[in-house]
Amino acid sequence: MKPAVLTRIVEAQNRRRALVAVTRLGDGEQCLVDAETINGELALSPAQITEARDLLNSGRSALLSSALSGAEGLFARAYVPSPRLLIVGAVHIAQALAPMAAAAGFEVVVIDPRGAFATAERFPGVALSDEWPDETLARLGLDEATALVALSHDPKLDDPALELALPSPVFYIGALGSRRTHEKRLERLRAAGLAELTGRIHSPIGLDLGGRSPAEIAVAILAEVIQVRYRGERT
């Protein structure tokens, strides 16, 4: 692997861009394929490029069937962004949810502009943002591999985050709150012109596991996020 290839893979991962590395198994020659570009010393046929881009879209890695096997084989390794969980509200449930989600492979960011909440003491080892949620979400970007949960109980924090998430391609949106709280929230979001999208919000948030402690609720939320990620929305 050439230094330029290594650098480009790391850059793509940091920018959350999908990329396929195609390697010729006989000599290790490589090229990198994304939706628009092809970079590297290994030349691919049009059929091989198409196959690599199919793998880019599906996120799977495989030997290209249009190449010979063995030493002449071409292996395509898809690098796709890791799933990300953005948590609005550095509350007690977030303290339990952040490390659980990290253990399950999510990149986690906890967002709360209230200085006393998002502290390193309360969230050791967790990425924290003390900006307003809409600022952080605009900076991080909301993509298909991202889930957003609004846990703050404060409309000043939760609503701006939901208003950005609803029209975005995020794969999961959840909001904590009682039925009554959620009804009021829906009224505000409808007034903001998002009536047709409010059905995307999971509320009550999380699978119905019956638990009540912050850690148990965190398990229910994470379980629902994982279920939607793999099984899609249940109607």
Place this chain on the structure above:
Amino acid sequence: MQTDTESLFETLCRWRAEGKSAALATVVSTWGSSPRPEGSHLAVDEAGHFVGSVSGGCIEGAVIDAAAQVMASGRPQLLEFGVSDEQAWQVGLACGGRVQVFVEPVE
């Protein structure tokens, strides 16, 4: 963990920045009940430190040995392990699978 891949490539960059030799192993094809899917990575440095995995642990030792050869020669290797393979049996791929692993130098 899903974030394995990211930390693995960052680890490779760090090793290279520290002037260490490194190799990257990748599962390129599997048959039967192989525990790690195509694309799984194992990165190895010159001292045999490694991150990631290419199996449930049964062929890692052999892959790390091959990685040392690859670092020395600068040439990649394509390894194959399976229950029918005497060497694989010795290294203990008892899970019944067959797996092909590509090991390349990281320049």
